[in-house]
Structures are given as structure tokens and as C-alpha cells.
Amino acid sequence: MIGFKPKPIGTTVFFAVLFFALPVCAAPQSARQIFNTGLADYKQRNYEVAISRFNQVIRLNPNHHEAYFYLGHCHFEQEKFEPAADAYRHAARIKPDFFEALVRLGNALEKLGRTDEAVEAIQKAVAARPNSALGHYELGEVLRGQKKFAAAIESFNQALRLEPNHARAQTGLGISFLNLNRAAEAEKALQKAIALTPRSADAQRGLAELYFAQKRHAEAKEKYQEALRLEPDHPDANFGLANIYFAAGEFETSLPLYRKATQARRFWVEAMTRLGDNYFALKDFRVAAPIYQDVLELNKRNIEALYGLGFCYVYVNNKLAAQQQHDRLRPLAPKLAEQLQKAINRQFSGSGR
16 A cells, blocks of 8 residues: 555564564573583493583582592593592592592502502591591502501501491401411401301402412312302402412413403503413413513513513524513523523524524
8 A cells, every 4th residue: 555654563562572583592500400410421321421511510610529529430430540530639629528539539549550649648538537447448458559468457457446347348457467477367357258248259369369378279269269250350369260270280271360360450560470471381472572571661670571571582583682681680580590591592502593
């Protein structure tokens, strides 16, 4: 219609239309909401998703000690012990009396082989909660790992004073007695641990070690097998049973057990060395040699690895490498070095290799 002028829309109507036309944005989640979501992811073992959530919480609230704590758990469960230790350390820095974070920091540091720092962290946990049997037990375990068996016994006994039926402390006590050759006390403690928890693989393994030390090999074998029925990947039980088969010359049977032991506990020099010895006994020198080399990366003065590696080179006809191992071995173990030198001379007599 000519001359028609549209009627202006009222301001109130215009803003009402605009309001309903625009998309509605959800309110941002709080740190607590994101933390709870991350916690659910952690419990479902969705560790990478949980890590992302906890890091988001930390960006929103850098002093959220619980987010750091569970961030540490996510890394620890994936055997990423360095970032786990960092996260636990942050949690304890924010909350200095955070008992659980200090204990887990000690656990992560122990996994990294930093046992002095582990002891320091768990001692702080014990100071924060002196009446906790768990703290004294964990301290005993780290001290036992350091071969400070008398100090470990003191910690385990303190745990048992606080909690008389603490089966793991009873097991640790028994194994510590065993390491000090106090056989009667070891057997008593380990039998009590088994009475408390019949399905304790650690206690069964402890008794097996006691019987093995006493040359009661049939009983030792039975106890190691019982430990492995309870916990098939138990590193010490696999290692102990492998030693029995190896000593009996059953190298094909001991080999997979040594493998399982080294897979279950990384950087375990003794088990790695035995694995190398097993391949050597099977005359698989080209497999044994790199295993001995890995041992020497961790401990350059390991006499057994130097000796074994030297003989591997003898049998693969590498005179120069064999002689180098001899030269490294001589200041550490002159008699073994002499045996290696004789083998080198026999193998390469009249040879230009």
C-alpha cells in the first residue's frame, strides 16, 4: 500500500524477541564440580581424562591440594613415578600435614630408587600422625628396602603396638628377622601373618625364603607356588621359585619366572642379572649380553654382570670386548678376572681375532 509506514516495534517487545533469539550459555563449572567429575573418571580408571580434569581444577585453584593428590594417583597407577612424586609433593606443600600425600610421595620416591628422600617423606608423615600404624609400617618397608633391617624391625614393632593385627607389618617384621638370620623369630612372625591373612602372598613368600635358606627346598617350592597361586605376578615369589629351578638346572622352567620378576619390578638389578645368567646357561649369549649391559648401566661395578658379559664376548668370538670386560673386572674381583683371562687365552690362542 502506497504511503504505508510500518508501526515501530516497542522497545520492550524488541528486547524480549532479542532475548529469546540469542543462544543461552551454560554457567561455567566450578573447580569443585570439575574435581568431582575428575574423581569419577579416576575411579573408572580413565586416567588421562582425569589428569586433564585435575589440571583444569589446578588452573582454577592453584591451592587445591586434593586435585594434586589425585593427579599423583593417576600418574602412579600408570607407573609414571616422577610426575606422581611431583604432584604429591605439591599437595604436601600446600597442606604440610597431609599424611596420605606424604606417604604416597614416599612410595613414589621409593619406586624411583630415591630411598633417602622416601624415608624423609614418610618420617614427615609419621610426625604428622604419630599414632597411625600405616605410617610406621610404610617407614619399615622403605628401611627394609635400604637393608636397614634393625631400624625396620623397630618401625614394624611400633606399627604392631598400635595395631596388633596389622598383617603386613607382621610380614615385614618376619622378613626383616629373616634378613638378619634370626630364623626362629622370622618363622613365628610369618606364621602369625598367615594366621591373620591366609591369602597373603607376601607372608607365604617370606616363609618360602626362610625354608630355602634352611635348605628345605621342597617346602620352599610349595610356599612359593602358593604365593603365586594367590598373586601370579608377585615379583619376589617368581624370583624365588626361579632360583629353585635354576639351582636344579631346570633352565627352561626358571626362564619365564625370571622374566616375570623383571617385568613386574623395573630396574631390579639382582633379577636382571639372574635373567642374564639364565640365558647364558642356555648358551644364548647374544641375548644374555645386552641384559648384562643393562645391569651395568644401572651399576657399573656389578661383578656378576662384568664376569658374565666377558664370557659372552668370549663365546661370540669378540676378543677385544672380552678383554675390555676383563680390564674392568680385575680391580674389583682379581680371581674372577684371572678365570676370564684364561678363557680368553684358550679361545683365542693362535688367533688374530
